[in-house]
Amino acid sequence: MIKFYDWLRGSGVYAVTVPPMDGALKPNDLLETASIATVAAQPDNLTPDGSRVLFSTGNTLMSLERMGEKWSAQSIASFAAAITCIGAEGRGGIAIGIDDGTVLLKGGKHDGLRIDKVADRPLVCPTACAFAGENTLILCLGSLTNPASRWKADLMERNETGSVWSIDLASGAATRLADRLAFPYGLQIAGPGRIVVTESWKHRVVEIVGGKVKELLADLPGYPARLARSGDGYWLSAFAPRSQMVEFVLRERKFCLGMMANIDAEYWMAPALISGRNHLEPLQGGAIRHLGVLKPWSPTRSYGLLVELDAAFKPLRSLHSRAGGRHHGITSGIEFDGAILATSKGGDAVLALPRQS
């Protein structure tokens, strides 16, 4: 009854409202004007590893090092499919998640170990991994059905099939820490035994406490991606903005499913890493080019957002690339050597900014 009333009025769960970008999230152009450390196709997974920073472009693993003002990137290795996540142990050990559903370990104690099953189920969608000590790997699986590259489908299907695992690399035994998560995308070990993940489809950051989730930061105006340390705080990247229209489509199941069945994913009315590149993409009324300019506040399917959180996961400040900009689809952002690095997966660039900006 109430449900019907809500459906009628578009209130309650049928409300399509989106939290505003305000306060600490007040828009600016810092990301848009940020200098480009290196150009790379679909960069992702910035991970500090000792003196260097690891990141991925497509299925190649790269390392980034600072040369004064400049940055230089070298390719390290490349894999069968796109790299979906990187975890560095700190003493040479690296774990790499690959879109074909495997996690490989390179260097360190368990060099060459290959994980393609977790608890006897083939893993489909490794989205994040991190070492908790030398022998344990914490692993996020975004979905049971869709590989990471098909995240859009997973969102539009409104799946909540993600899970977080702790894997004993020595024995290979896997214990499930949490289940039924809406695409756990970012992972951060905030302290001994303190595991924090971002739950993208629910626009929130949660801590996992004894199989249950505890909300740390909710109602984000975007879909959170990876989480990284910054001093005693964190850097939270959001790879796409939430929008009224998308929320509405998500609630119009018939239309949504029909759209997924009949139309290519890149032309869906859905969030994207980059938009406005093709005349077949859906366009929203506010996004018409007026007198030659596209207003930065116009509705958009892609956006660039990197948020600094304090130790209590409250937003402190944020860096943006707004509608009509290039540096969209920020999938990871870290602090390294007095600089902020961020990967714009949509803009095909690794961005660098001075810490104080």
Next chain:
Amino acid sequence: MTYMNALKPLCFAALTATAVTLCSAAFAAPAEDGLYAESFAAMKGKKVVYMPNALGYDLTEGWLAGLKNEAARLGFEVIVRDPNWNIDAGVQAMQAVVREKPDLLVVQPPDVTSYSRLIQKAQEAGVPVIEVNQMTTAVPDVFVGADWYAIGVANGEAVVKACGQGSGKSGKVAIVQGLITAPASITQVRGINDVFAKHPEIKVVSNQAADWTPSKSNSITTTVLQQNPDLCAIIEAWDGQAVGSATAIHDAGKQGQVFLATSGGGEKTACDNVANGSFTHYVSFDLWDQDRDINNLVKLFLQGKFSPGKQKLALYTPNHEITKENLSARSCWTMDEVKKSGG
């Protein structure tokens, strides 16, 4: 046990009444004496509209109770219209009555003029009109009610006796009228004035209207008492509002010193007030008598021998003066008694 004694005659009356009812019901035919069946038949199922200016106080409720008792016995119907002090509503109700054309209208007009035209219209429409306790300028078929002039005179004289020559009192008197357009009030005051005219030593220091409301009479009396600490007497137009004055006197600590004369239908509370000294002199137009008068007239008219508007009759109720001295359990009635066996 004086109380029970007081009730005896009433019980008797009640018994006879019920007896008669039984007879009429059971042995109608044998009791036939030439009029019996005819008169009963004439009254059965007739419609009587009863319209006081408001229900909810002793008089109007009392009359209603009386009517109902007879109605129950003789099988005519009593329809109540209650304008509840709102004269406009009253006028509308009257119009409704004229439309409905009942067999009889028993009405207590609120003032001299408001209903006049409509009462004539009712008579023209063939509805006989009985006015109760207050007269309009348009003359009804019959008037039943208190002899206000006599009441005024009685209270006036009582006051004169208390405050006039030889009493050694100041002779200052305050008159608290009711609704200033109401005949009850007007005629009373006329009576009072006529008495005072003969006694120059009486000075009327205040003559104001309290519109039948105790609160207003209370505030009036309070100020008057402040103004004339040596006030001798107050004449209240009606016991319903006199309570206000009584409290005022009581609050001013002048109880017993100020002579309070008033009048009313003789309901129990009035006697109580006389007993506890709130009222010094009380003129009662006995509601019992009025009930009986009303009922008799109703019966006469319902038998339909009179043509409305032709006759101009009046039954003025006798007055009983009640004071502490002559106060007896019989001098007042309670609503329950009337409900049981009034009329």
Next chain:
Amino acid sequence: MSQGRAVADRARPHWRPTQEHIVALTACVLFVVFAGLAPGFFSVSNVVSLMRSVSILGVLALAMSIVVIGRGIDLAIVPTMVISVAFLITLYAGGMPAYLAILIGLGIAASIGLIQGWLIAYADVPAIFTTLAMGVTVYGFGLFFLVSKDVNYLPKEAVLFREVGSTQIAGVPSLVLIFGLCALLFHLFLKFTPWGRFIYALGDNPDAARLAGISVRHITVLQYVLASVTACGAGLMTAASVSSMSMRIVNSTMIYDILLVVVIGGIGLTGGKGGIRNVIAGTVLIGILINGMTLMDIAYTSQNIVKGCVLLLAIIIDTLLNPRDEQTAQQGDI
């Protein structure tokens, strides 16, 4: 609070004779006049009785003032008073313990206020109509369901009541004291509690108040509940002083007297202006008028004429001294 203080400042502008001053002045003038004309006017006892006679009116005016300051109006205040009290008397006479009866009476008053407040705050019905209609409804309801008697007398047992009505403390009638007490309480409430401040803010500019984050609707409801309950209190005072409650008070012009007290005191119907001091000023003025004229034995009806004329005069003077600015006057401010 700051915005509250701002409102307070608006209430007393830097020197300019406000309606309050004018009223006070008129009151003094009248006092002198009557002292000259009316025998026995200028006596302590009379002044006391003067206050006593208007104290009930005063309390009702307090109730009204709260609503008016919040840019509302409560025309149902008299019926509320009459019905609630008449009912509690009936209950009491019916043998119910006094405290319980009173509680029920207050409860009824409160619920009436609640309904009104809800209609005004949530259904956005203009206050004047809501209360107008509620007045009729409440009176009808009471007469139809609750109270059958026209005048409801306190039963004999209600000695305490009568005492409260008649006792004097240090020569001051208790009713006057009660009025004073209420006045003080209301003053404190309005000036020193956040709700009081909010009421001012609300009356001064509802939209601004809402934007400032005040839960306007709750405050509105609060106003009417307060008013109704106070009205019930005033009814109790009436009952205490005349040991009865007459249903016919509803048909009287009392509501007009109340409004006049409030507005004449200088609490603009626009809301946000004035305070308890104005109410007292207004009450005193009316009191002096009525009492003086009664003493001069002016007939009740003619009293109304005089009253009316004096009030009209006061309003005119006020308007001449602080005329309304066409550009800033609010639309629909009648």
Next chain:
Amino acid sequence: MSIGENLIRLRYRLIPDQIIGELLSKSWIDTCIPASLLAVTVVVFAAIAPDFLSLDNLSDTGRQLGELGFIAIGLTVVLMAGGIDLSVGSIYGLCNFATLEAFQGLGLPLWLTFLISLGLGGLVGTINGLLIGYLRLRAFLTTLVTLIIVRAIVQTAALTFGEAMTGVAPDRSAWDFVGDGTIAGIPFSLVALAILAVAGHLFLTRSRLGWHVQAVGGSRRSALNAGIPVRRTVFLSYVISGLCCAVAGFLYAARLTNAGPEVGNGTEIMALTAAVLGGISLGGGRGSVSKVLLGTTVVLLITNSLVAMGLRSGGTSFILGLVLLLAVVIDVRWTKNRQKILARVYISPTYFSLPPCPSTAKDSGSVFAANDALTSAEPIGLNAVDGAEDVIFDSQGHLYTGSRQGDVIRFLAPDYAKSEIFAHIGGHPLGMAIDAQDTINVCVSGMGLYAVDQKREVRKLSDQTNRSLFSIRDDSRIRFADDVDIAPDGRMYFSEATVRFDIYEWASDGLELRGNGRIIAYDPRTDTSRTVLSNLIFPNGICVSHDGRSLLFAETWACRISRYWLEGPQAGKVEIITENLPGYPDNINRASDGNYWIALLGMRTPVLDYSLKMPGFRKRMAQRVAFDEWIYPNLNTGMIVKISDSGEVIQSLWDSTGEKHPMITSMREHAGNLYIGGIFNNRIGRLPLPNADPAWTGPRSYWGGR
């Protein structure tokens, strides 16, 4: 296409959803509330009240209506002027008493009595008016005081004269006629009311003072600033109210000869109730005589019936109060939410489906393959133009275009560097056509079809056409004239894109996809317009074919071009010549090689195409999602196609990124160049056409060389 889809199609074909919205947008819908209220009352009481519908009851009610009606109308005038008059009851009582005193007491002739009563009423009204109008006292308070004073006067008078006055009914016929007489069976007072009602209606809606009253009530400040004599208006409103009460009092006196002091007590509340029930707003400005009469009738019927039913005391006022409350609540909620409801239901999308979009991929060999030919166009009037929906050239080669500010702007040949405002029209000029005299005939949004001649004189050609039958909303006005072209016989054919929306709501029409548009022919010889084609889906561009025998027009949302035969065997017939364009066609214009240029204002997107089959989805989107977030065509792309006379597509020019020419709404070929206009663009583009006839110009092609 599935069965389900067919059902949807059928449902939307059969049920015309748009009607609800159109009904709601009618202004008379307001009166429906009191009217329905009245209906309910009548039904209810006819059912429960005794002899409710009996003749004398009705005639009695009629007489009372006569009296209360007068008061209520008077009060309404005051309310509509933004004031309030509480003293009506007292004035009523006063005049009633005065009448009786004068007629019965002093035995004056009837007419004099009437004048006296009028005089008294007018006097009190004048006092009120002076105090409130000129001294600007608070209406509520002032009339409250006058109420008390006048009431007191009546009472005192009643005391002094009341008894002296003989109660015997006067036997003078005129008097009785006023009181009891009927005209053709209708009570006299009712007839009087009817006359007043008509007069009052005319006064409020047709007279200057009436308008002033409404203006003052609507916004006192604006009225003042507009130079309306606010004070006098207010003053007069109170006088009127006083006079009305006087008449009412006179009638009452004649009916009941009741000199009681209570007459009219609480009448002000009755009248107010009536006004509110009728939906007269307190703030002022809103209301009408008919409404208040409805309200009055309701109030009277209710009170009378309740009295007649003889409820126990209190019952009447209880029910009356409840009714009043209910009515006020309904009225308030209605006026508050009407616009919201309207906004929710007005847009009513319908089913539509387009065939799969032809491929536009760069590498696909299709004629629609994306390219960037247009990016090489050089700008004209960069950042100077705003709203160049159409561009056109006169015989001298000057370029004309429109601007959002409502001007026709001229760029001077040959280099078009200098521009000037050619003429100011006021509305946004859209499509243009130029005739042999170089007069620019232009469609102006919201205004209609206008002509600007070389002397720069602006002339209205047409702003209305014949109203279509069975249309709820009046569609005879032209709201959204879009593009025009001139047939050889001089008649002008112009398209009205939609009759349901204004230009700034064009997207809403795109959401509806109903055939809301039409093509109108204006005949300069007779100076008349008539609709030639209707129910078109956003008809936009119009172009008379090279041979002048037919007319090409674009239906934007349907992505198709049709031909309308002007003469020949198929005259009057319509045939579709180009279907399933990859974008939404706007203006059509002649090309030098005998073909036609078509501007596509935006591109079809898969999501939008898919949503066409789901009207429910689009409706909910319109309701839930903010206007700016709606799915639009992809307007950030520019495309022009060329079609042959038979309609097959020959060539397409793109600005696929929309960097320079997004949303192209028109283009003209002129002397070997293609000039490109876009309504939202900041420039006009000039693109050299390599193999076009440099001598060819529009005027020549239409009117031959001169």
